[in-house]
Amino acid sequence: DQQVKQNSPSLSVQEGRISILNCDYTNSMFDYFLWYKKYPAEGPTFLISISSIKDKNEDGRFTVFLNKSAKHLSLHIVPSQPGDSAVYFCAASANTGNQFYFGTGTSLTVIP
Amino acid sequence: SQTIHQWPATLVQPVGSPLSLECTVEGTSNPNLYWYRQAAGRGLQLLFYSVGIGQISSEVPQNLSASRPQDRQFILSSKKLLLSDSGFYLCAWSVLGGGSPLHFGNGTRLTVT
Numbered sequence: 001d002q003q004v005k006q007n008s009p010s011l012s013v014q015e016g017r018i019s020i021l022n023c024d025y026t027n028s029m030f031d032y033f034l035w036y037k038k039y040p041a042e043g044p045t046f047l048i049s050i051s052s053i054k055d056k057n058e059d060g061r062f063t064v065f066l067n068k069s070a071k072h073l074s075l076h077i078v079p080s081q082p083g084d085s086a087v088y089f090c091a092a093s094a095n096t097g098n099q100f101y102f103g104t105g106t107s108l109t110v111i112p
Numbered sequence: 113s114q115t116i117h118q119w120p121a122t123l124v125q126p127v128g129s130p131l132s133l134e135c136t137v138e139g140t141s142n143p144n145l146y147w148y149r150q151a152a153g154r155g156l157q158l159l160f161y162s163v164g165i166g167q168i169s170s171e172v173p174q175n176l177s178a179s180r181p182q183d184r185q186f187i188l189s190s191k192k193l194l195l196s197d198s199g200f201y202l203c204a205w206s207v208l209g210g211g212s213p214l215h216f217g218n219g220t221r222l223t224v225t
Binding site: 006032034036041042043044045046049051089091098099100101102103104105 | 155156202213
């Protein structure tokens with residue numbers, strides 16, 4: 001059973017515009033959420049995280065929004081750059097646990 | 113700073129052969145350790161995690177096993193590989209106790225022929 005879902009397998013955005021990647025989860029025990037970026041044949045790289053006590057966290061061009069009532073989070077990249085082209089995974093865990101659950105990923109292409 | 117080493121980077125093995133993938137972490141003590149697999153076109157599937165030496169939790173029953181002989185060493189093994197074991201295997205670590213991110217190694221591309 002997929003507890004973390006990314007329903008858009010791919011997304012194309014023009015350089016300079018905003019990229020919005022979405023993620024939904026089903027387990028109400030999740031209270032820590034993360035976004036990772038992955039290039040082919042490499043391990044995922046941690047981008048940004050958010051705890052359930054917040055609804056927004058910002059780091060440079062990357063902002064993560066959390067809507068607990070909807071069990072939804074999103075990653076905004078502004079402005080998008082060609083180097084942002086990669087697969088993005090969202091992940092979730094319960095703070096009292098040791099397991100991280102990942103979505104299936106969204107492949108972002110930023111068109112120059 | 114903490115680093116994670118995973119090897120080999122690529123591996124081609126025949127069906128029925130054994131497997132041993134190794135992962136070590138430097139610069140931290142008593143980490144949580146994880147093995148994930150990414151099958152072609154799919155997400156990251158948690159295979160095993162460990163919160164301490166000799167403590168292994170399995171998420172998915174299969175012909176793979178994991179061991180943690182030392183605090184910062186995590187090994188993924190199989191006695192007989194199947195074609196379906198092909199994939200991209202990732203080792204990761206996190207701080208014990210949760211609330212901090214996973215950090216991944218560079219992965220091993222395993223092709224079972």
